Amino acid sequence: MRSSAIIAGAFAPAVLAAIQAKNVIYIVPDGYGQASQTMARDLATLVDHAGDVTRELAADDMVRGLVRTWATNNLITDSAASGTAFACGFKSYNNAVGITPDFQPVGSILEAAKLAGMKTGLVVTSTINHATPAVYASHVKHRNSYDEIASQEIGYSHPLGPMVDILLGGGRCYFKPKSESGSCRKDDKDLFGFAKSHGFHVMQNRSAFDALEKGLGKIRLPYIGLFNDDGILDQMKYELDRVLDGDEPSLLEMVETSLNSLHRATHCKKKGYFIMIEASRIDHAGHANDPASHAHETIMYNKVMDYVRKWIDAHPDTIMMSAADHECGGLTLNGYRPLALKDVTRSREHLETVWKNRPSGADSRQFLVSEILPPFGLASATDAEINTLLQASNLGNELVSLLSKKAGVNWSTGGHTASDINLHGYAAGEMGKELSLVLSGHHDNTELPRIVEKALGVDMDAVTKLLRANGTNWVVKRDFDETHIVDEHNH
């Protein structure tokens, strides 16, 4: 649907008037393309439902339309430009976080909700300062400004103060001062300390998270929980690894806890909540061309969609919208055999670490055959395949190549692609019908937050004015060394 149609189209005004929600749940399956869902459905059908191919996953029946995703400087977007579009309503360049191409900040739908008196949340499986959550509560020239994004997200350097009442995900090291062990900051800002002094309850491990929900309402908003101990780049673990390791909450558990907290904080009040939930690592598995993890992260996204649909049925003053930021990996199912993925219990990421840390005296071939191939579903690899793996310059690349071949799936890139992505929505009763009509058809990603803005009756442009009220030099500041930047526009 064209922007003009949203604003003044044939049935748009009447329809939009009918969508008045107290709460909005926005879900981003990062890097999720159309083939991701087919792949996950066929695998889930095979593993859990004895080949009943009439079965659907939760997201299926909530598909309403499509979204185009181009950035201002590339037909293929990254998460930052796409996020700036669907969080703030403006197109920008790849790497831009919450700003226009002329480096001016633009208010996000989360900031608009917060300033309107609502509660807000960001729940992700990436680092909390990764591009997709970043665009909702920070404004920087480049997504790699991880230190500054964390500082803005917690309110330390955000010109309007703390904007987010719930922050859950990875990225703990960015919230500790450089001087503290486990920090990855380049300065001595103590963001956990700042958070505590501003009333945040701070959680740094799974037991603290579990205690939160057991306390049922005793621990109130705001809170921040950053859990991972040893994820690559401080992300949370892939679902396959998390299930076996058991030391982190799942995305679904974080969603359940967050929605219960937000509900308790708002259900007696006039103002509701806005929460962005990101199934972040569908994208990472796409970049890694790891078929089993891509499918299992997508299945977890569908579990969250199922929970949220039931939540809305029980809380009909709430609406849900969901769309990826872009496709990732160029995944196609050119000869799909889900059975080949059935026995995979570990991610490429995990097994690469296992391989890297193998005992110095270990026999490589023996270690590969006993410790790496079985959990990657390749226990029956031939001698020739094992030889190829051992001779590979990058074992991970060769592992996913072999598994993808056996599973009959193809990846055309380690980056993103230009394809449209699916748009989902859900609301209860008559409002559900109205929402379906609004989301039906084709949308530019910049149109999406405007639908939420109207449904909540908040004002993003007013936030933009506030952000610019005292100048915008704070946006231009960068906290990383440009000379060492690898262009991540395609991540």
Added chain:
Amino acid sequence: MRSSAIIAGAFAPAVLAAIQAKNVIYIVPDGYGQASQTMARDLATLVDHAGDVTRELAADDMVRGLVRTWATNNLITDSAASGTAFACGFKSYNNAVGITPDFQPVGSILEAAKLAGMKTGLVVTSTINHATPAVYASHVKHRNSYDEIASQEIGYSHPLGPMVDILLGGGRCYFKPKSESGSCRKDDKDLFGFAKSHGFHVMQNRSAFDALEKGLGKIRLPYIGLFNDDGILDQMKYELDRVLDGDEPSLLEMVETSLNSLHRATHCKKKGYFIMIEASRIDHAGHANDPASHAHETIMYNKVMDYVRKWIDAHPDTIMMSAADHECGGLTLNGYRPLALKDVTRSREHLETVWKNRPSGADSRQFLVSEILPPFGLASATDAEINTLLQASNLGNELVSLLSKKAGVNWSTGGHTASDINLHGYAAGEMGKELSLVLSGHHDNTELPRIVEKALGVDMDAVTKLLRANGTNWVVKRDFDETHIVDEHNH
């Protein structure tokens, strides 16, 4: 949406009751995946609209949901199994035409419309006896039974007689007896003769087609027009080649003429029409991995969608539904640069024929550089690239590989893939909203004809009973030598 939801879901009964159409236009963009539309849109935007990337193509705003496509014997369907699903409402095996896996015929939505007193049409750019049109008016064990399919389509050997009032497309050679020049039949059935004796107006070239519309109503239904003279396998030409050669009507011209004919034949009557329009060669260009032809066939599909939308606005007793049968080629846009396709004026298919028929004394390199590369947008190929092309065992493969690389697109297969495909729909006014709600979400391809069946108030199961009334041995009959069959399940 699950089948049960269509029949007895939350709002389905009320909604379906509201969709009562006199006429249905069903459009199949064969082999059209989500990346096909993005690719075509970005190219059309660049070429026709000076880079205005906010522009949409006609199909965009009519997207309503998604369709899953598996066949009974493969997660990747062919056109025959998928067509049997969306024409007749039953899953079957790849290669099956209008029959269930136990070789029993099932009535199609076109046959149900015809038996209810409606007018019917099949308009395609493939041969008229190709799998997609075949499933609407014939019932055979294997799609390769081209002679028998043609015989049934015209009514010669269909147990219920002629079912189709308009047949337009390629495949003329199958309607001439073996003894006649230009025939490709293996027997002496004269199907054009049969057609004439049963009241059909027969057209065999573009001028006869042009005369049809100039005659404005003087020539009445039924009619058959099979136009191509020299297409590969008797298909109609790719749009790129057709534009330059000018000897065949375009799909859009055939659609305009057909809709006008059907309207004239039914507008004063209570019973309307059902027409299936197929943009057949999106699929063929996918099999050929030919990016420019794939995009231009997709643009033609969008032109038809635009015309039909306007037609329905002027004739609001009509509804449109449109979905591909499957994705083809495993197309992804992993580094898309539409500019590389801008100067392509010919299909791979055409240029392979030019190459094959080059003068015996011609210098290969010179011929390639002057006659092949410029119309394929490769005028600036390097010496190294030209050497690679000249050394290739299959020039066509190498040409599309080079062009695809320059255009930043990737094909993972010469066959189909398992991915879901997009579902479109359009109706005017309030009925348009109801149709959007019915099509919203996710559907098995078998659900689609049931929606049409209810909207038209016709009965497919009654057709099935009639087809089986005198036994079903006629289905089992095969007219080709099984020992020479290449398994075409993935075409």
